[in-house]
Amino acid sequence: MPASLSSSQIASYRNDGFVFPVDVMSPSEARVLRSRIEDLEQTYPDGSLPQPISQYFRVGAHVVIPLMAEIARTPAVLDAVESILGPDLLVWSSELFIKEPNTRKIVSWHQDLTYWGMGETDDQLTAWIALSPATPQSGCMKFVAGSHNNRIVEHRDTFHEDNLLSRGQEIAVDVDEATATNIVLEPGQMSLHHGRMFHASGPNGSDDRRIGCAIRYVTPRVKQLVAERDYAMLVRGCDSERNWINVAAPSEPFGDGAMALYSRIRSDQSVALAQGARQQVGLYADAATGDSVS
Incomplete structure (x- = not known):
């Protein structure tokens, strides 16, 4: 299957650490996906699941929500990712980032x-x-071109209530925001960015929700170096290295088997994702028991 990115787009990713916009679906298709997500919010109000649905949106959504696994397997998305990472692709994590209108998150x-x-x-x-x-205005992402050429720099945890990140983590060095690129996207467009990219996003001052679906793709060569076990869903090619416990897409929303798997994944991944935190990390609080997060 031919890769969907042009040579200039691939060069942009290599040089800048990101590329955008990439058309992966029509605006009408994006509206349908948004509607299906908002239907889930109505179908599963707080108290109907062990955790609020926002928890499942933010950690491993593809494990318990078939729609998120479907989005992660979108052919146009995979074609673009393949042109950067190669033919063998796994999904390590998926998240929905939702900023409500006129809020400070x-x-x-x-x-x-x-x-x-x-x-x-x-x-x-x-x-x-x-x-x-x-x-x-709606709080799009901002990237600093070329910052992926840095190593991982020191971060500090803030746990600020208005920060959507799990620990409110922020880079402990000055970032020149004047050099940042606003990643403006229309519904149905996507950006790709490297995991060492310096990036951020501001509050949503618009009258509409800002909804973005973040899919974290890895190749079979990647290893979990901190946690004893980690999990991924094969979406293209083959997993020749077997560094991951392979998981299948769920057959129904929040099914019993998928929910049990979700609890195991959340518990195992918390070893890495909450490592070194000086207070409880909300998205991974009580991960070992699966109890509700307060």
């Missing part, structure tokens, strides 16, 4: 790989798919 400057337990590997990237307009 932000994402501070950070590098994704800092807490993933994978070292500084180049064999990963994030595909961020817009399901509503991502603009400076």
Whole structure:
């Protein structure tokens, strides 16, 4: 299957650490996906699941929500990712980042790989798919071109209530925001970025929700170096290295088997993702028991 990125787009990713916009679905298809996500929110109000649905949106959504596994397998998305990472692709994590209209939630400057337990590997990237307009007003992402050429720099945890990151982590060095690129996306477009990329996003001052789907792809060469076990879903090619416990896409939303698997994954991944935190990391609190997060 031919890769969908042009040679110039691939060069942009190699040089800058990101590429955008990449068309992966029509605006109408994106609207349908948004509607299906919002239907899930209505179908599963708080109290109907062991955790609020926002928890499942933010950690390993593809494990318990068939729609998220479907999005992660979108052929146009995989074609673009393949042109960067090669033909063998796994999904390590998937998340929905939802900023409600006229709210103060932000994402501070950070590098994704800092807490993933994978070292500084180049064999990963994030595909961020817009399901509503991502603009400076709505709090789109901002990238510092070339910052992926840095190693992982020191981060500090803030645990600020307005920070969407699990520990409110932020880069402990100055970032010149004047050099940042606003990643403006229309519904149905995506960006790709490297896990060492310096990136952030501001609050949503618009009258619409800002909804983005982040899919974390890795190759079979990547290893979990901190946690004893880790999990991934094969979406293209083959897993020749067997560094991951392979998981299948769920057959129904929040089925018993998928929920049990989700609890195991959350518990095992918390070893890396909450490593060194000086207080409880909300998205992984009580991960070993599966109890509700307060």
